[in-house]
Amino acid sequence: MIHLTIDGIPVEVEKGTTILQAAKQAGITIPTLCYIEDLLPDGSCRMCVVEVTNNGRSKIDTACTLQVSEGDEVQTMSEKVIDSRKKTLDLLLSDHNVHCFSCEANGDCKLQDLCFEYGLEETSYEGEMTSLPKDESNKFFSYDPSLCILCHRCVNTCTEIVGRAAIDTMERGFQSVIGAAPEKVWAEGTCESCGNCVQACPTGALSMKRRKKYRAYQVDKVVRTTCPHCATGCQMDLIVKDGKIVDVKGADGPSNRGLLCVKGRSGSFDFVDHKTRIRHPLIKNKETGEFEQATWDEALDLVASKFSEIKTNYGGDALAGFACSRSTNEDIYMLQKMVRAAFGSNNTDNCARV
Amino acid sequence: MKITSIEALKQHRKKVQEAVNAYTCRILVCSGNGCMATGAQKIYDELSRLTADMMQVEVEMQKDLPHVGTLKTGCQGICEYGPLVRIEPYDYQYVKVQVEDCKEIIEETVKNGRPVTRLFHKDGEEVYEHPMDIPFLKKQTRIVLENCGNIDAESIDEYIAAGGFSALAKAIGEMTPEEVVDEVDKSGLRGRGGGGFPAGRKWKQVLRQEEKERYIVCNGDEGDPGAFMDGSVMEGDPYKLIEGMLIAGYAVSAENGYIYVRAEYPLSVKRLKHAMAQLEEYGLLGENILGSGFNFHLHLNRGAGAFVCGEGSALTASIEGKRGMPRVKPPRTVEKGLWEKPTVLNNVETYANVPKIILKGADWFRTIGTEGSPGTKTFSITGAIANTGLIEVPMGTTLREIIYDIGGGLKGDAKFKGVQIGGPSGGCLVDKHLDQPLDFDSVKKFNAIMGSGGLVVMDENTCMVEVARFFMGFTQRESCGKCGPCRIGTKRMLEILEKIVDGKGRMEDLDKLKETADFVRARSLCGLGKSAPLPVISTLDTFRDEYIEHIQEKKCRAHVCKALKNYVIDPDKCKGCTKCARNCPVNAISGNKKEAHVIDTAKCIKCGNCMNNCSFDAISIQ
Amino acid sequence: MTNTIYDITHESDAIMLVGSNPEEAHPVIGMQVRQAVARGAKLIVVDPRDIDLSKKATIHLKLRPGTNVAFANGLMHIFIEEGLVDQKFIEERTENFEAMKEMVKDYTPEKVAEICQIDADQLREAARIYATANRAPIMYCLGVTEHHTGTEGVMSLSNVAMMVGKIGRPGCGVNPIRGQNNVQGACDMGASPNQFTGYQNIAAPGIVEKFEEAWGVKLNHEIGTKATDCFPKMISGDIKGLLIFGEDPVRTDPNTHHVIKALESLDFFVVDELFMTETAKLADVILPGRSYAEKEGTFTNTERRVQRVRKAVEIAGETRPDTWIFTEIMNRMGYPQPHLTPAQIMDEIASVTPSFAGISHERLDSEEVGGKGLQWPCISKDHPGTPIMHVGKFARGLGYFRPAAYKPSAELPDEEYPLLMMTGRILYHYNACAMTDKTEGINEIAGSSFIELNTADANALGILDGELVSVSSRRGTIQAEARVSGKTNKGECWMPFHYLEGSCNWLTSDALDGISSTPEYKVCAVKVAKAE
Known part of the structure; x- marks a missing residue:
């Protein structure tokens, strides 16, 4: 075990631990922009610098890459550290389109938060800003190079976690931009539109198109639930504003670890309040063959009397009830109970086979 | 034909040495990049044509070996005087050879052994018959380049005849892998690619890894503008590089090697491919090399011209x-x-040093160079120097020896201003450094880096602010874009430098420039970013007055910065001939005939037409 | 699944993927399989199609559809022949090995290669990779089950895993990647004609009595009829009343003509639905239920993990929770069922289901569980759940080798219908897309049906990539866009099953698995021609 202090707090960690991980253990937050837990550090954002003194020698280095040494005295907020972080932010801000008023990520932007925290109101540099056009080619999200800080969280997510490698950094130097081969256009690559890159983006550079409909601070509630599509059981958060689901985000569930697919992220809420939903009980008019709106009492009485009649005349085995493999356990339990206890039948099944 | 044992290699060497010795005359045409650019191919073709008949005559006598051989060699070193031709056994060095000279060379030298005196290199009264008489070559110590210019770069037999692969045979036949690593470690050989990390220590670390699958990688991505040392080795003596890599492979038990060559070196690629095919044919690459059970496969990769790929992890x-x-x-x-496996990564020159170290021993190697940096270093000297070219000198040689003794001083006897060492990521050495011995450690102290050894000599006609801007433009374009300090920082520095050379700088820009340079140097992720500000830092340090002149006086003393040039007509010298006014493309010059003319600086686009056309020397730049 | 998604993708040395295309059908599992390959795990893909993962595979066995049993027997033959079996595991944990050995004796690699139309040496290599890996799971999906020999296919894979001792350990196991979000739960909850919750058999002594006591009512003691078997009974008049909850058999069941005829034969047909599906259109009464976002409850995923579903919104109108609807029907039919909250219902489930005894909403919402759900069996309030099954001991005691012989598919191509058609899922849609087709972007990316044809077949028929073709089987004809490539072998074609226009279930065979009555969706014979 290695012993060190972080901001004066003694910490004991295993050899090979990075300062960033050790700080987390000690309950100290070091700011990051590019870091993704579980992956090798990208090390590109330079925000997580700390000052480390050992044997009378002190250096400033990135906490995500620096491994602990016995006797390290780490300062996460020394004057030099703060100065370095300010300069890092200053440079990032000098190539960032500061139109926060019209940015979907306003109030939900890590760059904005950090600039606020470090008291940086504007950049001290003059000079050119990236002026590449916004890529709207994907159906569900857009990429705005003028907001991109090239932290590569999207690229690392797509390559290392999603395993798709649909996007990469293209061009060089100041012209660097994220895109899909061959012509940088997002939708022309092998992208599956899962949107995990968007969730990884710390700024508004990658943004779900539906974000235009709400601001982060207008959200009424966030509801943790399970995705309704396949049997992976991904955990996700439904974002609710004014009684409507406006967005979905991946949550850290045991089977999905923050990931979602295109269906989970973009195909799991439009249908909920869709205009084609059936919202009233309907009874078919035998004469016309058309459905007519009915009250619950009318519909339920009709159902109960018809089923009772069949049960009386032909026995319970003449009735059947099929459950939905997409509904909840509680629903299904009550359905089979209804078939068994009220219909008097074991003719119940689900769509497991089909 | 396979050479399947060390004994077979010795036999083959004997055979090819006899063959080489059987030539009564060898014509060595330099086909380094410089000479190829000045027409060496045509010279070679012509000499081949002229000697073709002579070969046939002698076929009977020497089996299938020609009596006269016309060969293409690697760089003969004095690029300034190309195309170069050497004739053996007379050891004549002909310079600036033209196609028309070929016939005379054949008639006089080849057939009769007489020199063509007019083709010898001359300096004033001095005439140099033999290459080693020429000061440029005389003062060098050639280890890495020993075969460059002396053997056919496309003949493995010539390399073998010159002792090639005897180091490999020694390593495989007489030494354990550990002993090879120890020898390299003891030699103190430091990586010639830039940082100067001890090669032996690197090899030791790889040897120590638990993972048994290992790789040898050669960095041939020589990207500094003006640098052509590694290219010259790959073109001129590809076998030496490969032998070095083979020894490294044996030493750390790696079975696969990769050479990464920059895209701009098609000739290197061609020669390496050719050499690799020959080695494979001889069984010197592949399975069970020299019957030892050692396997080694070599692969060639072409870069896409990205400077950053010289950085190790970017390269892999x-x-x-x-x-x-x-x-x-x-x-x-x-x-x-x-591939996530332990890897020895060295550059071309480092590997090319290895065979000699194995053959002659670490102690011998340590007799050359300095204590901390044993051995030699190749440099390419370019810029405002009399003799541009490729040189190899012991570590610790002073800049003065390189520039004045070898390089022949500055072109046109201009005043020395500085030398950019280590390329765009390097720094600037000036007057006060002239007598300092150059090695890895001393150069670092001067806020520069050895880099791979590019030396760009600058004279008084060089504007140091423009030099900084030029290099910053280069690194800015070549930044991989990964980390913010390098991606954005170099851009911001470039913008400030552009403002200054444009005459729009402010004094506070200098502080911002320095602050940004220090930050980029301290916080960038890789070596490219960390060294990118060095030209700015060293010029700001040494030539701050020039920066201030640009800003405060709107003046460029070297008259390089276009925006700061002011053309003025001396009324005393002007005869009113109107020639300047007629040649001005924007009608900025006015004046009556026979009266002194005046330039309207607001209209002037600083093209210099007026000055070039003035018959009376009346126009100057201020 | 016997194991968890995490351990089979993060702790395995090799993965054998049989009849499963997780990149499209279970994308987030697919992502983790890709991570596994990047981490260095070897991948064996056993699939008749060039799925995307086959490019990353160490070996791709592109076998003839419907030959899984032969393939599995071939693997076991090689295990025995090359001494790769786990003798200790077989001796201590299993029975009936000798019968198994006898069965696979004739399945030489060469014979299997001929049946499956694969390379015998590749089969050997696959067997070695799987058997010699320290940890290796089998993952399979509908490519194994949706055959008339589907159950035997599944059992054969269990045999394969047992023979090399790859069960009851992390990174191993036999892992069906189940289809719908809660298909596991639907089976667990007793929506089966022969089982109550937690697989308590009606036929087992005392089980019906236990439920009679718990529910306070006399119950039917006869095993009921499976859904797929119900349709013929509707036509014959044995079944007269039906309530379907959220299913769309007109779209999803094979042989659509037959399904419509059955539903139209009913005296009274009720549907509890969100949308006016093709099935709902045939109903007498439609009861508007609620979607997952409008109610509380739980889903059980393919890892047997019970996780919470929470109410986020309520929509305008008169929709009701489905549990309310069923409770009302029960009461109105004379069974006194009190209205319970979903949490109370789960408590009732726990009280009658040993494997769910420790599961409650309260516990699922607790800090102890920490949002990670509970994996059944979870037998008491302090039981942590069971991530890996069969550790140390099988549920039934000893693992039983069930030998199965290879039987060809029920409907094979012939002169009139020369192509073998498979069906499957694509990334962007879910089943009949009642939910996914409500998202504009998804329809823009993948809005219409298609059929994948082999280049040689297409050339012979003069069909170009992108052309409209008509596809016919003995049961019907549809039209779809041709996609011509080498993804399927010659003589085979593939269609997605999502679309209303060009729905492949007009064509599919209603031959059922002899044991589970699962339809043979994966193999039927068709002919393809340029559309008129």
């Missing part, structure tokens, strides 16, 4: 087919390099 990423982008360390390349 590029070989793996990914975008060439550096990654953070640890893990280091020796632990997880290519």
Whole structure:
């Protein structure tokens, strides 16, 4: 075990631990922009610098890459550290389109938060800003190079976690931009539109198109639930504003670890309040063959009397009830109970086979 | 034909040496990049044509070997005087040879052994018959370049005849892998690619890894503008590089090697491919080399011209087919390099040093160079120097010896101003450094780096602010874009420098420039970013007055910065001939005939037409 | 699944993927399989199609559809022949090995290669990779089950895993990647004609009595009829009343003509639905239920993990929770069922289901569980759940080798219908897309049906990539866009099953698995021609 202090707090960690991980253990937050837990550090954002003194020698280095040494005295907020972080932010801000008023990520932007925290109101540099056009080619999200800080969280997510490698950094130097081969256009690559890159983006550079409909601070509630599509059981958060689901985000569930697919992220809420939903009980008019709106009492009485009649005349085995493999356990339990206890039948099944 | 044992190699060497000795005359045409650019191919073709008949005559006598051989060699070193031709056994060095000279060379020298005196190199009264008489070559110590210019770069037999692969045979036949690593370690050989990390220590670390699958990688991505040392080795003596890599492979038990060559070196690629095919044919690459059970396969990768791919982790990423982008360390390349396996990564010159070290021993190597940096270093000297070219000198040689003794001083006897060492990521050495011995450690102290050894000599006609702007423009374009300090910082520095050379600088810009340069140097992720500000830092340090002149006086003393040039007509000298006014493309010059003319500086676009056309020397730049 | 998604993708040395295309059908599992390959795990893909993962595979066995049993027997033959079996595991944990050995004796690699139309050496290599890996799971999906020999296919894979001792350990196991979000739960909850909750058999002594006591009512003691078997009974008049909850058999069941005829034969047909599906259109009464976002409850995923579903919104109108609807029907039919909250219902489930005894909403919402759900069996309030099954001991005691012989598919191509058609899922849609087709972007990316044809077949028929073709089987004809490539072998074609226009279930065979009555969706014979 290695012993060190972080901001004066003694910490004991295993050899090979990075300062960033050790700080987390000690309950100290070091700011990051590019870091993704579980992956090798990208090390590109330079925000997580700390000052480390050992044997009378002190250096400033990135906490995500620096491994602990016995006797390290780490300062996460020394004057030099703060100065370095300010300069890092200053440079990032000098190539960032500061139109926060019209940015979907306003109030939900890590760059904005950090600039606020470090008291940086504007950049001290003059000079050119990236002026590449916004890529709207994907159906569900857009990429705005003028907001991109090239932290590569999207690229690392797509390559290392999603395993798709649909996007990469293209061009060089100041012209660097994220895109899909061959012509940088997002939708022309092998992208599956899962949107995990968007969730990884710390700024508004990658943004779900539906974000235009709400601001982060207008959200009424966030509801943790399970995705309704396949049997992976991904955990996700439904974002609710004014009684409507406006967005979905991946949550850290045991089977999905923050990931979602295109269906989970973009195909799991439009249908909920869709205009084609059936919202009233309907009874078919035998004469016309058309459905007519009915009250619950009318519909339920009709159902109960018809089923009772069949049960009386032909026995319970003449009735059947099929459950939905997409509904909840509680629903299904009550359905089979209804078939068994009220219909008097074991003719119940689900769509497991089909 | 396979050479399947060390004994067979010795036999073959004897045979090819006899063959080489059987030539009564060898014509060595330099086909380094410089000479090829000045027409060496035509010379070679012509000499081949003229000697073709002579070969046939002698066929009977020497089996299938010609009596006269016309060969293409690697760089003969004095690029300034190309195309170069050497004739053996007379050891005549002809310079600036033209196609028309070929016939005379054949008639006089080849057939009769008489020199063509007019083709010898001359300096004033002095005439130099033999290459080693020429000061440029005389003062060098050639280890890496020993075969360059002396053997056919496309003949493995010539390399073998010159003693090639005897180091490999020694390593495989007489030494354990550990002993090979120890020998290299003891020699103190430091990586010639830039940082100067001890090669032996690197090899040791790889040897120590638990993972048994290992790789040898050669960095041939020589990207500094003006540098052509590694290219010259790959073109001129590809076998030496490969032998070095083979020894490295044996030493760390690696079965695969990769050479990463920059895209701009098609000739290197061609020669390496050719050499690799020959080695494979001889069984010197592949399975069970020299019957020892040692297997080694070599692969060639072409870069896409990205400067950053000279950085180790970017280079291995590029070989793996990914975008060439550096990654953070640890893990280091020796632990997880290519394909996540332990990897020895050295540059061309480093590997090319290895055979001689194995053959002659670490102690011999240590007799050359300085204590901390044993051996020699190749440099390419370019710029405002009399003799441009490729040189190899012991570490610790002073800049003065290189520039004045070897390089022949500055072109046109201009005043020395500085030398850019280590390329765009390097720094500027000036007057006060002239007598300092150059090695890895001393150069670092001067806020520069050895780099791979590019030396760009600058005279008084060089504007140091423009030099800084030029190099910053280069690194800015070549930044991989990964980390903010390098991607954005170099851009912001470039913008400030552009403002200054444009005459729009403010004094506070200098502080911002310095602050940004220091930050980029301290916080960038990889070596490219960390060294990118060096030209700015060293020129700001040494030539701050020039920066201030640009800003405060709107003046460029070297008259390089266009925006700061002011053309003025001396009314005393002007005869009113109107020639300048007629030649001005924007009608900025006015005046009556026979009266002194005046330039309207607001209209002037500083093209210099007026000055070039003035018959009375009346126009000057202020 | 016997194991968890995490351990089979993060702790395995090799993965054998049989009849499963997780990149499209279970994308987030697919992502983790890709991570596994990047981490260095070897991948064996056993699939008749060039799925995307086959490019990353160490070996791709592109076998003839419907030959899984032969393939599995071939693997076991090689295990025995090359001494790769786990003798200790077989001796201590299993029975009936000798019968198994006898069965696979004739399945030489060469014979299997001929049946499956694969390379015998590749089969050997696959067997070695799987058997010699320290940890290796089998993952399979509908490519194994949706055959008339589907159950035997599944059992054969269990045999394969047992023979090399790859069960009851992390990174191993036999892992069906189940289809719908709660298909596991639907089976667990007793929506089966022969089982109550937690697989308590009606036929087992005392089980019906236990439920009679718990529910306070006399119950039917006869095993009921499976859904797929119900349709013929509707036509014959044995079944007269039906309530379907959220299913769309007109779209999803094979042989659509037959399904419509059955539903139209009913005296009274009720549907509890969100949308006016093709099935709902045939109903007498439609009861508007609620979607997952409008109610509380739980889903059980393919890892047997019970996780919470929470109410986020309520929509305008008169929709009701489905549990309310069923409770009302029960009461109105004379069974006194009190209205319970979903949490109370789960408590009732726990009280009658041993494997769910420790599961409650309260516990699922607790800090102890920490949002990670509970994996059944979870037998008491302090039981942590069971991530890996069969550790140390099988549920039934000893693992039983069930030998199965290879039987060809029920409907094979012939002169009139020369192509073998498979069906499957694509990334962007879910089943009949009642939910996914409500998202504009998804329809823009993948809005219409298609059929994948082999280049040689297409050339012979003069069909170009992108052309409209008509596809016919003995049961019907549809039209779809042709996609011509080498993804399927010659003589085979593939269609997605999502679309209303060009729905492949007009064509599919209603031959059922002899044991589970699962339809043979994966193999039927068709002919393809340029559309008129």
